[in-house]
Amino acid sequence: AGPEATAGAHRFPPGFLWGAATAAYQIEGAVAEDGRTPSIWDTFSRTPGKVFEGHTGEVAVDHYRRFREDVRLMADLGLSAYRFSVSWPRVQPSGRGPAVQKGLDFYRRLVDELLAHSIQPVATLYHWDLPQHLEDAGGWPERATAERFAEYAGIVADALGDRVGRFTTLNEPWCSAFLGYGSGVHAPGRTDPVAALRAAHHLNLGHGLAVQALRAGLPAGAEVSVSLNLHQLRPLTAAPEDLEAVRRIDAVGNRVWLGPMLSGAYPEDLLADTAHLTDWSFVRPGDPAAIHQPLDWVGINYYMPNVVSAARDGDGSAQHDGHGNSAHSPWPGADAVAFHQPPGERTAMGWSVDPSGLYDLLGRMTRDYPGLPMLITENGAAYEDAVGPDGTVDDPARTAYVRAHLEALHRAIADGADVRGYFLWSLMDNFEWAYGYAKRFGAVYVDYATQRRTPKATARWYARVARSGELPADPV
Ligand code: PNW
Numbered sequence: 192a193g194p195e196a197t198a199g200a201h202r203f204p205p206g207f208l209w210g211a212a213t214a215a216y217q218i219e220g221a222v223a224e225d226g227r228t229p230s231i232w233d234t235f236s237r238t239p240g241k242v243f244e245g246h247t248g249e250v251a252v253d254h255y256r257r258f259r260e261d262v263r264l265m266a267d268l269g270l271s272a273y274r275f276s277v278s279w280p281r282v283q284p285s286g287r288g289p290a291v292q293k294g295l296d297f298y299r300r301l302v303d304e305l306l307a308h309s310i311q312p313v314a315t316l317y318h319w320d321l322p323q324h325l326e327d328a329g330g331w332p333e334r335a336t337a338e339r340f341a342e343y344a345g346i347v348a349d350a351l352g353d354r355v356g357r358f359t360t361l362n363e364p365w366c367s368a369f370l371g372y373g374s375g376v377h378a379p380g381r382t383d384p385v386a387a388l389r390a391a392h393h394l395n396l397g398h399g400l401a402v403q404a405l406r407a408g409l410p411a412g413a414e415v416s417v418s419l420n421l422h423q424l425r426p427l428t429a430a431p432e433d434l435e436a437v438r439r440i441d442a443v444g445n446r447v448w449l450g451p452m453l454s455g456a457y458p459e460d461l462l463a464d465t466a467h468l469t470d471w472s473f474v475r476p477g478d479p480a481a482i483h484q485p486l487d488w489v490g491i492n493y494y495m496p497n498v499v500s501a502a503r504d505g506d507g508s509a510q511h512d513g514h515g516n517s518a519h520s521p522w523p524g525a526d527a528v529a530f531h532q533p534p535g536e537r538t539a540m541g542w543s544v545d546p547s548g549l550y551d552l553l554g555r556m557t558r559d560y561p562g563l564p565m566l567i568t569e570n571g572a573a574y575e576d577a578v579g580p581d582g583t584v585d586d587p588a589r590t591a592y593v594r595a596h597l598e599a600l601h602r603a604i605a606d607g608a609d610v611r612g613y614f615l616w617s618l619m620d621n622f623e624w625a626y627g628y629a630k631r632f633g634a635v636y637v638d639y640a641t642q643r644r645t646p647k648a649t650a651r652w653y654a655r656v657a658r659s660g661e662l663p664a665d666p667v
Pocket of ligand 1: 214366492616623624632
């Protein structure tokens, strides 16, 4: 069929948000500027052996100083929305007590610049940069951290509520709890399954208390949500033991958040799977109700599906799940499970490229939580980019990845999923956590020696999509 046959075939709903996303520690740098104190990621990245080649976010992409240039790049990309995170230790350096106005002023200036370019801000309160002071007091395994988080949420609501219309509380609490306190591949690098489960509960509680603080402090009509990295799971075979492996990973990967946040209770099977580790007595009687707050939508971060089975002789277990190398599992209570790499295309992260996982995940969410709007708050891919002799960056694999996922998203919407926007991860190359600067997810290439920004071919393609509201008929 010619272009006539397909023109308009992939048109997105009116008002659909076309965005890109970043996170404070991955882009800002300026870690000791204007009263900011260290976060757990400053400490972790300065600890030898934790991050690739000892990279840190000390300079990152210098966004704290270059934000005006970066907002211009967003405008060139045709973005109608931008998702960023607020650095807790920048606005409340000790993790408690009064706010630092200079820190808040940075976000006020950033948001004003966005609004001047007609780009709608979406602010994430917590993208993994816990003030080190709070980790020293016990971190997320302690209840007090959830209470501190709600106070911080109130500060941000007061400071930005007059100009930011959409907030999310936590980014990917699964990573915070289970990579941070379970497998230890993320900050603070602890490897204690009970601490990880306690962290999960106090992240849930922090979310619920923060939603309440945001609602109390924000003008009517402000939208409040959370971003979850839900794991789209496939059994290796239809054998009952492989379906059981899927159930276990779904419990500790997905329903540990979806249950309390959206249904008001922890799943019984999760409590049973982890009963040999903890009796969950850290969950107090009023907690499920505190966590179960109405949300305006749910943010979904999707990169790849996971194929799992019961562990068989000779299988490694948690090493093969794409979550970094650790002898310690990020799946407490689901020990005898193996992760499998399906054949086929992979990104530079080794993550498989499979947009049908996004389609399936959105179908599941639509069935399980009818009427709940969703935003794709992250989706994207790392590839080995290089600046060509003519000064351009050609990244056809990334463009194909994004296009294929947008086609899957379009199909999910056509089949009834209420998805209101899509945020590409990431606006620009940045500090990719344990991988340092070695993995590039950006639509915009950053030369780290000079901080020079160069939009990749994907950026130009995405600008066409964002401006027209539809996928161009030509394949890439
Ligand atoms: C997300 N996993 O991280 C984060 O929200 C971003 O900050 C990050 O840069 C991006 O995805 C790319 O990695 C993840 O192990 C880190 O499944 C690890 C996993 C998932 C998401």
